[in-house]
Each structure stands twice: as C-alpha cells, then as structure tokens.
Amino acid sequence: MNFIKKSPWILHYDGSSCNGCDIEVLACLTPLYDVERFGVINTGNPKHADILLITGSVNEQNIPVVKQLYEQMAEPRVVVAVGICAATGGIFSECYNVVGGADKVLPVDVYVPGCAARPEAVIDGVMRALAILEEKQKTARCKKGTQEGAGV
Amino acid sequence: MGNRTIIPFGPQHPVLPEPIHLDLVLDDETVVEAIPSIGYIHRGLEKLVEKKDYLQYTYVAERICGICSFMHGMGYCMSVESIMGVEIPERAAFLRTMWAELSRLQSHFLWMGLLADAFGFESLFMHAWRVRERILDIFEQTTGGRVIFSVCDIGGVRKDANAQALDKILSVMDTLEAETKELTQVFLNDSSVKHRTCGLGMLSGQDAIALGAVGPMARASGVDLDMRKLGYAAYGKLSFEPVVETAGDCYARTAVRIREIFQSIDLIRQCVRLMPEGDVIVKVKGNPDGEYFTRLEQPRGEVIYYSKANGTKFLDRVRVRTPTFANIPALLETLKGCTLADVPVLILTIDPCISCTER
Numbered sequence: 386m387n388f389i390k391k392s393p394w395i396l397h398y399d400g401s402s403c404n405g406c407d408i409e410v411l412a413c414l415t416p417l418y419d420v421e422r423f424g425v426i427n428t429g430n431p432k433h434a435d436i437l438l439i440t441g442s443v444n445e446q447n448i449p450v451v452k453q454l455y456e457q458m459a460e461p462r463v464v465v466a467v468g469i470c471a472a473t474g475g476i477f478s479e480c481y482n483v484v485g486g487a488d489k490v491l492p493v494d495v496y497v498p499g500c501a502a503r504p505e506a507v508i509d510g511v512m513r514a515l516a517i518l519e520e521k522q523k524t525a526r527c528k529k530g531t532q533e534g535a536g537v
Numbered sequence: 538m539g540n541r542t543i544i545p546f547g548p549q550h551p552v553l554p555e556p557i558h559l560d561l562v563l564d565d566e567t568v569v570e571a572i573p574s575i576g577y578i579h580r581g582l583e584k585l586v587e588k589k590d591y592l593q594y595t596y597v598a599e600r601i602c603g604i605c606s607f608m609h610g611m612g613y614c615m616s617v618e619s620i621m622g623v624e625i626p627e628r629a630a631f632l633r634t635m636w637a638e639l640s641r642l643q644s645h646f647l648w649m650g651l652l653a654d655a656f657g658f659e660s661l662f663m664h665a666w667r668v669r670e671r672i673l674d675i676f677e678q679t680t681g682g683r684v685i686f687s688v689c690d691i692g693g694v695r696k697d698a699n700a701q702a703l704d705k706i707l708s709v710m711d712t713l714e715a716e717t718k719e720l721t722q723v724f725l726n727d728s729s730v731k732h733r734t735c736g737l738g739m740l741s742g743q744d745a746i747a748l749g750a751v752g753p754m755a756r757a758s759g760v761d762l763d764m765r766k767l768g769y770a771a772y773g774k775l776s777f778e779p780v781v782e783t784a785g786d787c788y789a790r791t792a793v794r795i796r797e798i799f800q801s802i803d804l805i806r807q808c809v810r811l812m813p814e815g816d817v818i819v820k821v822k823g824n825p826d827g828e829y830f831t832r833l834e835q836p837r838g839e840v841i842y843y844s845k846a847n848g849t850k851f852l853d854r855v856r857v858r859t860p861t862f863a864n865i866p867a868l869l870e871t872l873k874g875c876t877l878a879d880v881p882v883l884i885l886t887i888d889p890c891i892s893c894t895e896r
Contacts, residue, residue: 397554399556399578400578400579401577401578401580401895402603403603405600415650415662416667442577446579450548483586501603503683526541
C-alpha cells in the first residue's frame with residue numbers, strides 16, 4: 386500500500402474498555418505502525434473527525450456522551466467498534482453496568498475483533514471504514530443530485 | 538474576588554485516552570477547586586465474581602486494566618493461592634517477577650509519552666512509544682500477547698520462557714538501557730521541559746501521607762513506600778532499594794519514574810540470571826475457603842486485593858483498591874492554585890488509570 390485516496394481523521398472514545406484496546410489504538414499512531422504517514426490524525430474534536438473509533442462497551446452513563454459525539458460529527462461518518470467489548474460486551478457482558486456493544490446506541494459499520502485488538506487489526510478496520518466512507522459520500526452526492534434535479 | 542468560571546474537563550478530552558470528568562472552578566486563570574465525577578467506565582467487575590468461578594475470574598481480573606493487566610492477574614492469583622495454601626514453584630515466582638517488571642517498564646514508557654504529549658512535545662511522545670515497542674516484542678515472544686497475556690494462573694504461570702528467550706531479553710535490556718538514557722536526558726535536562734515540570738504541583742511528604750498517596754506520587758515527596766519490599770513473588774531474593782526523591786513537584790515525580798525504569802531493567806537482569814529450573818505450575822485441587830489481603834506494587838503504586846471465599850467455587854467477594862483511586866485526593870490538592878494550562882500536565886503526573894479506578 387503506497388497511498389490512500391483520503392486521509393481520514395479519527396475520533397477515539399473509550400466506552401468502558403480496560404485500556405487494552407485504547408493503548409493499541411494509540412500504538413497505531415506511533416513509529417512502529419505510524420498511520421500518520423498516510424495523514425490519519427487522531428483528533429480530539431468531533432467536528433473534525435470522519436471516523437469514530439469506539440473501544441469498550443456502553444453503559445447508562447456514557448450513552449449520552451457517545452450519542453453526542455456521534456451527532457456532532459459531520460456527514461458522512463463511519464463508526465468502527467474496536468475490540469470484542471465494543472462488539473458484544475465480551476467478558477464484561479454479564480456485568481450489571483454494561484448495556485452491551487456499541488451497536489446498541491450507534492450504527493456500527495465495522496467491527497474489529499480481538500481482546501485486545503492488535504494494531505494491525507485496528508488499521509485494517511480503519512481501511513475498511515474508509516471504503517465505506519467513500520461509498521457513503523457517493524450516495525450522498527447522488528441523493529443531492531436527484532433532489533436538485535427534482536427541484537428544477 | 539474576580540469572576541468565577543466553571544470549566545468542564547472531559548469526559549472526552551484530547552489529552553487523556555480515558556474518560557474522567559473534572560469541573561474546574563477558576564478564578565480568572567487560576568484553578569480554585571477541582572470537582573471530579575467518575576463512573577463513565579464503571580462495569581461492575583467486583584460483582585462479576587458471583588457469575589464466574591474462581592479460576593475463570595483470573596481472566597476478568599486481568600481485564601480490570603489493560604496497562605498493568607499482568608499485575609492485576611498476579612494480585613488476584615496471590616490472594617487465592619494464599620487462601621488455599623498453594624505454594625507456587627520457584628521458577629513461576631521468578632517469571633511472575635520478570636513479567637511484572639516488564640509491565641512496569643512498558644507502563645512507565647507509556648506514561649512518559651503521554652506526559653510529553655500533555656506538554657506539547659510530540660516527537661518526544663513518539664520516541665517514548667518507539668522504545669516501548671521493544672518491551673511489547675518481548676511480551677509477544679514470551680506470552681503471545683501484547684497487552685493482555687492471560688499467562689498468570691492460580692498455582693503458577695501458564696507459559697515458560699526458554700533459555701533462548703531469556704538471552705534475547707538480556708540483549709534487549711542492553712539496547713533499551715542505552716536508548717532510555719538518551720531519551721530521559723530530555724525529560725531531566727531540557728530547559729523547556731523543566732519549565733513545565735519544575736515547582737509545579739507541590740505535594741509535601743506530610744500531605745502525601747495525610748491524603749493517602751501511594752507509589753511514585755508518595756515516593757517523590759520523600760515517603761519511602763514500596764510494596765515490593767514485602768518480598769512477594771521473587772522480590773525477596775532480589776536486591777533493590779525504593780527510589781525516593783524529596784522535592785515533591787512534577788519534576789521529582791518524573792525523576793522517580795525514570796529512575797524506576799533503570800531499576801526495573803536491573804531487576805529483570807537479576808531475575809534472568811537467578812532463574813531456577815523446574816516446573817512453572819502446580820495443580821490446584823478443591824475450592825478456597827477463607828479470606829486474604831494481598832498488597833503489591835503496581836507501576837502507579839500500591840494495589841490491594843481482598844478475596845473472601847466460602848468453600849464453593851464461587852468467591853463471596855473480591856475487593857480491589859487501586860493506586861489511582863488512592864492518588865485522586867492528592868491530585869485534587871495539587872490542582873488548587875495552578876493555572877488552567879497546567880491542568881493536563883498535573884493530571885498526568887499521577888499517571889491516572891481510570892479503568893482501574895472505576896472497574
């Protein structure tokens with residue numbers, strides 16, 4: 386892989402993970418994996434982000450935070466659930482304060498398995514998300530085109 | 538009195554990968570008070586002990602925190618082993634000590650990177666994490682995992698390290714030591730870094746004791762408190778002295794952690810050289826009955842594991858007191874009187890692990 390068409394900016398939110406996936410997400414940015422060379426930047430501002438990386442399961446207290454972050458992101462946007470906890474709740478699924486995977490509140494596009502998800506898997510997930518992002522962009526453009534056409 | 542403003546910090550904040558929320562009460566630029574609210578990553582792991590039996594719970598305990606996962610598993614195993622009167626093989630004790638020290642190393646490198654990020658030194662962050670990958674490679678080679686190993690088990694450890702792997706560790710330690718010396722020079726001597734850490738967040742030794750600070754936070758204020766001196770696992774057979782600094786500011790806490798990195802490298806070398814031959818696990822029979830307190834030293838300080846068993850395979854209670862929880866009162870004290878721009882550096886100075894704290 387020599388280049389990617391778009392350089393997605395990433396917003397990372399730790400649902401209720403054990404930190405394992407979070408440090409692997411951060412490890413993707415650091416010299417061994419270094420996704421920044423493709424222009425992938427971990428941003429703290431949801432309005433700048435294209436991809437939401439969510440690690441860990443959701444609970445009653447963080448559901449509003451997760452929803453708010455997602456709503457603040459500009460369209461088109463993609464959600465990647467990193468790790469088994471974000472997919473189903475994993476080993477914590479029986480805990481009383483765990484509602485379940487991220488898909489209980491958000492439309493998840495890509496699931497990255499693993500406990501903890503390896504950086505290679507996280508990068509692969511982001512690449513797949515990028516393809517979905519492009520697809521979404523195309524459909525959005527088509528829709529806009531037909532609407533404008535109908536207006537005339 | 539000027540205008541009082543309340544600035545919310547978190548739960549999603551660029552400096553911290555983890556969610557913690559602080560309400561910072563400001564008088565112009567100065568923080569007057571910090572009010573924490575937690576609960577964003579509470580899962581209820583202590584109650585999960587009712588649903589997972591005491592052997593399965595080892596893997597839950599490891600997932601209390603992904604940074605010091607090995608030590609959580611080790612603490613839980615030590616408490617159950619003590620209840621059951623299981624004597625682990627000597628090689629297992631040395632392997633546990635070695636992995637625990639490797640965990641401390643990677644955790645301190647991780648913290649150094651995050652601190653550098655907090656004061657805006659991006660390339661230093663990258664260098665710290667580059668060096669950290671060497672330790673993760675050792676983990677991957679000896680246990681198969683990078684952050685969660687599932688290698689600790691009741692009765693010993695589930696994997697053995699062969700002579701070749703141990704030799705490799707020794708050679709990596711040499712490279713690591715050289716690289717660390719180069720890297721830590723920046724933290725200790727660079728004037729722009731010192732400008733951000735010297736004299737910031739003073740905590741006196743008396744306050745550290747009164748507020749119940751543990752680990753590097755207490756040791757940087759001159760409190761000689763290191764649970765490894767209790768001699769659990771193989772620490773009783775190794776020679777080391779707790780790292781203590783007296784200044785009590787951010788710089789002293791940085792210095793304590795940096796000196797601990799060299800101490801850990803030395804301990805790992807001692808472990809490898811003294812590693813006895815033999816089995817690594819003993820078979821455990823029956824169910825535990827009784828209760829026990831275990832104290833051990835994590836990268837962030839003392840962690841307490843309390844287990845209570847009733848003779849069935851499900852434990853009655855597991856209680857964990859984590860170091861970050863013990864350090865939060867000290868953090869709130871040091872935040873008072875600092876400027877808003879220094880808040881990220883001060884929060885990172887306790888090396889917060891919210892996932893441990895809330896479980």
